Amino acid sequence: GQQLNQSPQSMFIQEGEDVSMNCTSSSIFNTWLWYKQEPGEGPVLLIALYKAGELTSNGRLTAQFGITRKDSFLNISASIPSDVGIYFCAGQSNYQLIWGAGTKLIIKP
Amino acid sequence: NAGVTQTPKFRILKIGQSMTLQCTQDMNHNYMYWYRQDPGMGLKLIYYSVGAGITDKGEVPNGYNVSRSTTEDFPLRLELAAPSQTSVYFCASSYSTGGTGGEKLFFGSGTQLSVL
Numbered sequence: 001g002q003q004l005n006q007s008p009q010s011m012f013i014q015e016g017e018d019v020s021m022n023c024t025s026s027s028i029f030n031t032w033l034w035y036k037q038e039p040g041e042g043p044v045l046l047i048a049l050y051k052a053g054e055l056t057s058n059g060r061l062t063a064q065f066g067i068t069r070k071d072s073f074l075n076i077s078a079s080i081p082s083d084v085g086i087y088f089c090a091g092q093s094n095y096q097l098i099w100g101a102g103t104k105l106i107i108k109p
Numbered sequence: 110n111a112g113v114t115q116t117p118k119f120r121i122l123k124i125g126q127s128m129t130l131q132c133t134q135d136m137n138h139n140y141m142y143w144y145r146q147d148p149g150m151g152l153k154l155i156y157y158s159v160g161a162g163i164t165d166k167g168e169v170p171n172g173y174n175v176s177r178s179t180t181e182d183f184p185l186r187l188e189l190a191a192p193s194q195t196s197v198y199f200c201a202s203s204y205s206t207g208g209t210g211g212e213k214l215f216f217g218s219g220t221q222l223s224v225l
Contacts, residue, residue, distance in 0.1 A: 004151070031212050042113070042199050042216025043152075088151065092212050099151030 006089050006100030014108050019076040021087060021103040029091035029098075032065050032072035037086045037102070046087075047074070081107050111135050115200050115217035122190040122224045130185040130220050132200030140203045141183040142167075142214065143175065145196040152199065158183055190224045197221050 006023045013019055023032070031050055035043035047058050049065035049072060056063055060077045072091075076083055084107050089100040113134045122128060134141065139160045144152040154167030158177040172194055174186040183202075187194060201214040 006151075009149075033212055035214075041218050042201070043214075044216070045213055048212060090212075097154070097212065097214075099153075101149060101151045 004089060004091055004098055004100040006103055008103055009101070010104040010106065012106050012108050013079055015079060015081060017079050019079055019083070019105065020073065021089075022071060022073045023089035023091070023100045024071040025091060025098075026070065027091075027093060028069040029093045030069075031092035032063070033090040033092070033097075034061075034063050034072070034074050035088045035090065037088065039085070043088055076105075079105075079107060083107065113200055113202055113215050113217040115198075115220050117220060118218070119221045120223070122187075122222065124190060124192065124224060126190050127186070127188050128190070130187075130198055130200070130222075132183045132185070132217060133181050134183075134200075134202040134215070135181065136202060136204070136215065137180060138202035138204045138215070139180065140205065141177065142201045142203075143173070143183070143185045144199045144201065145169065146199060146219075147196050155185065155198075187222075192224050195222060195224045 004023050004025050033048050034046045036046050037043040047056050047063040052069045053067050054065040062075045064073045086102040086104050088102045091098050116131045142157045143155040153169045155173050156175040158164045161180050164175050198220045200217045203214045
């Protein structure tokens with residue numbers, strides 16, 4: 001079946017640093033989505049991408065839909081403590097939503 | 110707005126017991142979903158529903174059952190609990206049309222289930 005490879009699995013960063021994470025697949029997707037999950041809660045949609053090459057921002061978050069339609073990137077600029085959590089990518093194809101395993105973001109004290 | 114509400118928040122079951130995880134949404138969404146989340150893994154779709162009276166299997170349906178008698182409610186039933194069903198369960202809903210891929214999902218806060 002379709003799979004998404006999300007990396008890195010976890011990140012330890014200093015407050016104020018920029019963060020980058022990505023998802024890749026051997027399959028083409030029509031839509032890429034980025035969700036964030038905080039402890040004890042369900043995922044919340046951050047950014048949705050609908051077109052190859054699309055670059056979309058949501059505050060300090062920027063995500064891109066790869067030109068090959070097989071990958072997507074999420075960048076967080078100037079990280080702050082409330083950015084901690086697990087970030088999931090998800091790709092949609094043929095009405096199926098496939099999820100990555102998540103990137104856990106931890107801010108070093 | 111309440112959004113998607115799941116109960117209970119936590120539950121411990123003995124092997125072979127049964128239980129129902131409740132999910133209700135107040136957004137008038139047609140599409141509802143049940144996912145399970147295991148540590149270090151992405152979300153796996155158990156069952157989904159495209160409207161009242163219509164349900165279908167997802168990726169990992171074995172050991173579970175669902176019903177959708179109203180637009181608002183989508184309970185998940187475990188008939189004979191097994192240790193492999195220890196997981197965090199999320200209910201979600203969406204307004205998007207078309208198949209299982211309603212991309213803008215709204216999630217509940219989850220039910221942490223342990224089967225011992």
